[in-house]
Amino acid sequence: MAVTDSPYQAFDDSAVDEKPSTLARSVRDRVMPPMRGSLLWGWLGPLAVALFGGILRFVNLGHPKAVVFDETYYAKDGYSLINWLVERITIKDADKAIMAGRTDIFQACETADKCASYVVHPPLGKWMIGAGEAIFGLNPFGWRFAAAVVGTLSILILARLARRMTRSTLLGCFAGLLLALDGLHFVLSRAALLDIFLMFWILAAFACLVVDRDQARERLVTWYENGALSPYGPGLGPRPWRIAAGACLALSMSVKWSGLAFAVAFAILSILWDFGARRAVGLRHPYVGAFRKDLPQAFAAFAIVPFVTYMLTWFGWFATAGGYGRNWDRATSAGNPFFFLFDSFRSWVDYQMQVSSFHNQLDSTHPYMSEPWQWPMLLRPVAFFYEGKPGACGGQDCSQAVLGVGTPVIWFGALAALVALIAWYVATRDWRAGAVLWSYAVGWLPWFFFAIVENRTMFLFYAIPMVPFMILAITLCAGLLIGPAGQTATGAAPTRRIVGAAAVGAFALLVLINFWWLHPILTGELIPYTEWKARMLFKERWI
Known part of the structure; x- marks a missing residue:
C-alpha cells in the first residue's frame, strides 16, 4: 500500500519505498527519541545533586534566629491554621513573644469569628509552613522546614525533568546543580515565604x-x-x-x-x-x-x-x-443543609472579591520594591534581614545579612541562553525551546501589566517561578554546545564534544565560585562590613 493511500500523510519522498518496519522505526525515533544512559544513574545522579542542595539548605536552617521579612505574617498564619484551621488575629508584639519562646500569641475573643484575621493569599502555602511548625514547634527552624523540603525536592524534579527533555542524565544533573546553587532559590528555601x-x-x-x-x-x-x-x-x-x-x-x-x-x-x-x-x-x-x-x-x-x-x-x-468573612445568616441556614452550603459559598465568593480588590490596589511604596524589567538583571534585590554589630568580629564593624538575590552568573547566563533559544526555535521549531520560552514569558510578562496599569508593589522574589525555566534554557544551550553523541551523520565530532563539555564545565565552576562568594550574605553569616559591601554587585541598587 502506498503511503499516499493510507490514512497518514506522506512524511517525505524517501519514505514511500521503505519497508513498513523501517518506516515505523523512523517514526518512533522521530516522535519518541530514545533515552540515553542507564535507568539507575538516571535516578542516582539527580538524587545526589538534590542531596547536595538539601545539605546546603538545611545546615543552620534556624539562623538567623529572628522573624525575617514576611515571615512575620506566614509563620503565625501557619501556626494558627494547624491549631484552629483558620488564620487568627495575634497580640501586639507577637514576634517578640515568639522569639521569647511563647506560643500564646493569639487574641482571646468571645466568639471565634471575632478573632478572624483578614488574609490576602489562599491557605495552602501557610498550611505547608504550619506542617513544619507542627513537627518542630513555633521557631525559625520549624517555620522554615517545609520551605527547605520543597526547595530540595524541586532540585530533584528539575534534574529529572531536564534529563527527560534532553535525554541526557549528565545534562539533567547539570540543571539540578544550577538550581541548587541559585542564590534566590537558596534564600527562599530557607525562609517561610x-x-x-x-x-x-x-x-x-x-x-x-x-x-x-x-x-x-x-x-x-x-x-x-x-x-x-x-x-x-x-x-x-x-x-x-x-x-x-x-x-x-x-x-x-x-x-x-x-x-x-x-x-x-x-x-x-x-x-x-x-x-x-x-x-x-x-x-x-x-x-x-x-x-x-x-x-x-x-x-x-x-x-x-x-x-x-x-x-x-x-x-x-x-x-x-x-x-474571615464567615457571615452567613445562621438563623436562616440552621438545620437546613441547602441554605447552609449556599450561604457558605456566597460568603466565600465575597471574600475572594475583597482579596482581588486588595491586590489590585496594592501600590504602597517599599524600599526594596522593583519593576519586572529589573528582575532579569538583578538590579534590585530584597534585603530579608540585616543587622550591624560593631566590634563583633575582631574590633571591626560587622554585618549579618540575608539578601534575596539570584546568582549573577546564572541569571546573566540565562539572558544569553534565552536569546539563543529564540533563534533556535525560529530556525527549528523545537518543542523544548518553545515550551521553555513560553513558560518563562508567562512567569514574567503578566507582571508588566500590573506594573504599568495598576502600579502595583512588586519584588524580585516574584520572579522565582521563572528560575527553573531560566536554568532549562541554559541546559538546552549546553546540550547544543556539546552536541549529540556518536560519530554518525547526526552525531557531533569528538573534538566538538570535548570543547563543548569543557565550556559547560567551566560555566558550572563559575556558578559554584559565584555562589560561594555570595554565601555569607545569603545566610546571615557575621562578616566585616567591608566584606559585606564588597559583595554588593551594584553598590547603589543592592544596598
Whole structure:
C-alpha cells in the first residue's frame, strides 16, 4: 500500500519505498527519541545533586534566629491554621513573644469569628509552613522546614525533568546543580515565604505535563506500529500525569493567585502538544482527532480537577465558623443543609472579591520594591534581614545579612541562553525551546501589566517561578554546545564534544565560585562590613 493511500500523510519522498518496519522505526525515533544512559544513574545522579542542595539548605536552617521579612505574617498564619484551621488575629508584639519562646500569641475573643484575621493569599502555602511548625514547634527552624523540603525536592524534579527533555542524565544533573546553587532559590528555601511553594507546584505541574507528553506519544506510535487505520487516530486512554498536572496547577493557585497564569498557559501548551503528536505520526486529520479524543479529557484535567482541588484547600475555612468573612445568616441556614452550603459559598465568593480588590490596589511604596524589567538583571534585590554589630568580629564593624538575590552568573547566563533559544526555535521549531520560552514569558510578562496599569508593589522574589525555566534554557544551550553523541551523520565530532563539555564545565565552576562568594550574605553569616559591601554587585541598587 502506498503511503499516499493510507490514512497518514506522506512524511517525505524517501519514505514511500521503505519497508513498513523501517518506516515505523523512523517514526518512533522521530516522535519518541530514545533515552540515553542507564535507568539507575538516571535516578542516582539527580538524587545526589538534590542531596547536595538539601545539605546546603538545611545546615543552620534556624539562623538567623529572628522573624525575617514576611515571615512575620506566614509563620503565625501557619501556626494558627494547624491549631484552629483558620488564620487568627495575634497580640501586639507577637514576634517578640515568639522569639521569647511563647506560643500564646493569639487574641482571646468571645466568639471565634471575632478573632478572624483578614488574609490576602489562599491557605495552602501557610498550611505547608504550619506542617513544619507542627513537627518542630513555633521557631525559625520549624517555620522554615517545609520551605527547605520543597526547595530540595524541586532540585530533584528539575534534574529529572531536564534529563527527560534532553535525554541526557549528565545534562539533567547539570540543571539540578544550577538550581541548587541559585542564590534566590537558596534564600527562599530557607525562609517561610510563600513563593518557594508557588514555584514548586508550577515546576511539578510542568514536569507532569512533559511525562504525559511522552506517554501520549508512546501510545500513538504503538498504535501506528500496529497498523491501525483511522484518519483521526486513537483515544489515548487514561492520562494520570495530565490530571496530576491539573492538580499541581490548582495547588499553585492555592498558594498564590499568580499561579493562574501558568494554569491557563500550561493547558494551552498541553493541547498544542496533542495536536503536534497526532500530526507527527502523519494523521490526515490531526486537529479533528485531538478535538474529539483529547480535548474532553483536557477539560477535565485543566478545569474540573483544578476547581475541585482548589476548593479542597479551603476546607478549614468551610469547616469552622472562625474564618474571615464567615457571615452567613445562621438563623436562616440552621438545620437546613441547602441554605447552609449556599450561604457558605456566597460568603466565600465575597471574600475572594475583597482579596482581588486588595491586590489590585496594592501600590504602597517599599524600599526594596522593583519593576519586572529589573528582575532579569538583578538590579534590585530584597534585603530579608540585616543587622550591624560593631566590634563583633575582631574590633571591626560587622554585618549579618540575608539578601534575596539570584546568582549573577546564572541569571546573566540565562539572558544569553534565552536569546539563543529564540533563534533556535525560529530556525527549528523545537518543542523544548518553545515550551521553555513560553513558560518563562508567562512567569514574567503578566507582571508588566500590573506594573504599568495598576502600579502595583512588586519584588524580585516574584520572579522565582521563572528560575527553573531560566536554568532549562541554559541546559538546552549546553546540550547544543556539546552536541549529540556518536560519530554518525547526526552525531557531533569528538573534538566538538570535548570543547563543548569543557565550556559547560567551566560555566558550572563559575556558578559554584559565584555562589560561594555570595554565601555569607545569603545566610546571615557575621562578616566585616567591608566584606559585606564588597559583595554588593551594584553598590547603589543592592544596598
